């Protein structure tokens with residue numbers, strides 16, 4: 001018998017097995033790829049990479065560029081292999097044992113539970129209300145009564161798609177004293193970002209990613225903005241040279257050229273609004289309001305519907321019997337023809353059964 005770490009066998013795993021989908025709208029990636037101008041610049045820079053060297057200047061340059069763009073310095077930025085790595089590290093930084101409590105709502109990003117367990121901290125889950133909105137006062141109370149070390153909100157929220165206003169984030173931040181992480185993986189698809197609140201609160205952290213709006217899921221790059229003390233503590237948890245030069249160089253180019261992505265982002269938001277209207281009018285289907293690049297729908301026969309979609313080569317995200325997400329499907333926005341094809345498949349299925 002191998003002597004594994006305590007509790008590891010009970011840790012849930014995140015399933016990333018995939019099949020070769022005809023239409024893949026299950027992971028909230030961009031289906032559009034890099035804009036041609038950006039791709040050209042990326043390839044030209046990659047052809048000049050010093051393959052024999054560890055990444056070094058590239059890391060600082062990207063931190064500097066990101067910090068500057070928000071009116072901060074490079075000492076206020078930390079990068080990760082996807083914002084996932086940063087979020088995992090922040091759970092580790094504020095975790096350690098059961099006296100460290102981490103508060104987050106549910107349903108929200110399923111990885112929070114896994115990171116909390118891995119960090120050794122005790123998690124405290126605040127249930128969202130019937131319509132998936134957050135009761136801000138209940139959240140504040142859970143944080144304060146448990147004397148939490150970390151509070152986490154995903155805004156806009158995955159997988160429910162809804163968003164908290166900056167006023168609400170401000171309200172919460174002003175009433176809790178522990179570290180407060182806002183996961184803004186989908187912020188480019190809405191007009192609410194808590195970045196401006198960093199000036200007001202030194203316990204606030206904002207995590208962002210290149211994987212969604214910036215079509216760069218392949219490179220695994222994310223960043224976090226925060227006050228220097230938090231960044232310095234988080235930096236201690238990383239191995240040296242943790243992001244490779246190819247990803248850093250690519251993300252650097254993408255960040256420099258982020259204006260090139262505006263038309264794509266506009267298109268995805270337009271598609272989301274268009275498809276939301278269509279799903280809303282399907283009998284038996286509830287489409288939740290979304291401020292992201294995906295739509296969550298509820299349908300009483302969602303599991304069987306998902307089987308039919310799989311049969312047709314369409315990959316959406318089914319939550320099966322996850323608590324509070326029973327009979328829901330999350331559909332990422334792709335190109336207009338892809339969105340129409342997914343809708344048609346769902347409509348045909350649903351209408352044949354009413």
Ligand SMILES: *Cc1c(COP(=O)(O)O)cnc(C)c1O
Pocket residue numbers: 028081082083084085109154158183185208209210211212217220221222
């Ligand atoms: C996609 C996603 C992330 C980060 O993804 P990375 O690819 O690791 O940057 C973080 N939080 C949420 C809620 C997400 O949906």
